[in-house]
Amino acid sequence: MIKQVIWTSMIDYPNNVASVIFFEGCNFNCEFCYNKELSKLNTIDFELEILPKLLERKDMISHVILSGGECTCSAEFTNIVQKLYLNGFTIGIHTNGSNPNVVESNIEEISYLGIDIKTSFEKYNDICNTKVNVEDIIKTIQIAMKNNKQYQIRTTLFPQYVKLEDCTKIARFLKDMGIENYTIQQYYPVGSATSKEQYTEEELKNIQQECNKIIHTNLKVK
Numbered sequence: 001m002i003k004q005v006i007w008t009s010m011i012d013y014p015n016n017v018a019s020v021i022f023f024e025g026c027n028f029n030c031e032f033c034y035n036k037e038l039s040k041l042n043t044i045d046f047e048l049e050i051l052p053k054l055l056e057r058k059d060m061i062s063h064v065i066l067s068g069g070e071c072t073c074s075a076e077f078t079n080i081v082q083k084l085y086l087n088g089f090t091i092g093i094h095t096n097g098s099n100p101n102v103v104e105s106n107i108e109e110i111s112y113l114g115i116d117i118k119t120s121f122e123k124y125n126d127i128c129n130t131k132v133n134v135e136d137i138i139k140t141i142q143i144a145m146k147n148n149k150q151y152q153i154r155t156t157l158f159p160q161y162v163k164l165e166d167c168t169k170i171a172r173f174l175k176d177m178g179i180e181n182y183t184i185q186q187y188y189p190v191g192s193a194t195s196k197e198q199y200t201e202e203e204l205k206n207i208q209q210e211c212n213k214i215i216h217t218n219l220k221v222k
């Protein structure tokens with residue numbers, strides 16, 4: 001179910017202004033997740049409330065990001081991708097990478113993928129509070145690469161489970177896959193997140209610097 005739309009975002013689709021559609025629900029259960037806040041909001045109807053407004057503004061904003069929650073878990077996902085595509089929008093998704101089959105079956109219509117790597121693979125079940133098949137995440141990255149899509153692999157620096165050594169492990173893993181860029185981003189606590197701890201600017205820069213020795217690493221702090 002769709003719970004929120006940001007009509008104009010400068011930060012979600014690299015180098016483009018985009019509208020962002022947030023789907024409720026996810027197959028992971030990360031403690032710091034924004035999804036818990038989304039569940040408190042009313043459902044928004046795509047056909048009646050979203051598509052008409054996107055079309056009205058299409059001359060100004062033709063890029064749309066499907067985000068979440070985990071958009072690929074939504075029963076509406078494929079239908080919405082198709083509708084947006086047929087109406088001439090450029091589509092991006094934000095995904096935890098756990099549904100490679102859904103991504104692959106829609107890949108022709110998707111132009112950009114923001115794929116999360118939450119932490120080093122051995123810590124995944126701890127941070128996501130569920131059993132994660134990391135092979136699925138790797139497959140999703142491979143689908144983006146193989147189909148020559150624009151993609152960004154990013155890690156949110158949640159201090160409890162994402163340490164410097166986790167980021168350098170991820171950086172090495174990406175480099176070995178033939179990927180040239182990695183993005184790390186500051187963690188911002190939302191509503192129900194129990195941990196309010198954040199890395200300082202200096203700590204973030206240090207992590208960036210160490211990852212940069214392995215692979216070109218961007219730091220996003222909003």
Ligand code: SF4
Pocket residue numbers: 025026027028029030032033034035068069070096128
């Ligand atoms: S993968 Fe993303 S949407 Fe899913 S629980 Fe974790 S932070 Fe939330």
